[in-house]
């Protein structure tokens with residue numbers, strides 16, 4: 021069937037959403053041969069077998085119906101147990117909602133908590149969805165710069181300076197996409213205290229919590245400001261389950277109630293047999309063994325990538341302790357914008373990297389490299405980058 025060419029009336033709201041600026045780069049890469057992408061934002065591993073088996077079994081056992089909107093009670097209990105076991109935090113299962121990934125958890129938080137006249141503070145650089153979610157909620161957006169000299173952590177003093185009567189929420193994401201930065205306990209505590217003092221929500225998006233290196237630790241914000249935090253988390257990265265769409269949020273009672281209300285009319289509930297598989301992911305030792313194996317593989321790749329980067333002229337890596345990204349500074353002497361550089365690298369070396377400006381203005385002069393790619397390909401990509409850079 022072919023649709024008629026006619027003018028469609030659209031809600032103005034939808035025009036607020038900006039589609040990714042790096043689409044053109046990917047388009048160009050798609051038309052080229054022999055391109056290696058270091059632009060990937062998802063694990064290249066397959067979901068651990070034990071989780072897949074649990075989903076198949078759940079289907080056979082008849083988990084094909086609606087579930088409570090907030091999620092299957094046993095799954096919510098398993099999530100609460102997990103926080104107790106890993107972080108010694110008491111979470112009531114009633115304060116948990118099962119969502120279609122961290123994306124949905126984040127969207128629900130923005131829509132439930134913010135409206136026109138409110139301001140939200142979003143780091144710069146930051147993962148792309150927060151700004152778009154903020155626009156849909158009609159909140160004002162203030163960007164707090166993350167600086168290399170601060171290890172890309174939010175500076176609590178700078179945060180206090182930015183707070184006005186309109187400020188309602190601050191977004192945090194550690195381990196961080198795109199910089200690979202992690203949070204330290206002191207900063208977590210300080211930001212938690214600020215949120216309490218100024219009555220702000222913290223939206224803390226923590227899907228990379230298990231990918232930590234060089235002894236770094238994760239500090240879930242519900243530990244430091246439980247009454248102010250909406251924690252978004254996901255099975256996507258931890259268990260290599262991006263396509264399953266499984267995540268959750270933890271929030272204070274009134275907030276979670278409203279998030280469930282909205283979720284009930286968007287998603288209804290997350291797929292029933294996938295929730296059952298989520299219980300296995302959290303409770304079965306074998307799935308955690310798989311997570312540790314993936315973490316070790318990322319750690320090796322990270323080492324390899326950093327070694328290469330230390331030898332490549334005109335590029336300087338921030339030493340990341342989390343996630344699977346490296347934030348790389350382009351020599352200012354080259355006088356190339358991030359986008360120019362990414363385009364040049366694609367043409368010259370056949371390697372895709374993400375221009376830092378995709379994550380905010382502060383990303384100018386930087387690119388994000390992902391090492392969620394097989395070691396051999398990663399090595400080949402860095403050989404190519406090296407050869408290209410040596411010509412400059």
Ligand SMILES: Cc1ncc(COP(=O)(O)O)c(C=O)c1O
Pocket residue numbers: 061120121122123124147193197225227253254255256262266267
């Ligand atoms: C920081 C961050 N938050 C959220 C998401 C979305 O995750 P999910 O698959 O759980 O929706 C991503 C995915 O790349 C991410 O990097």
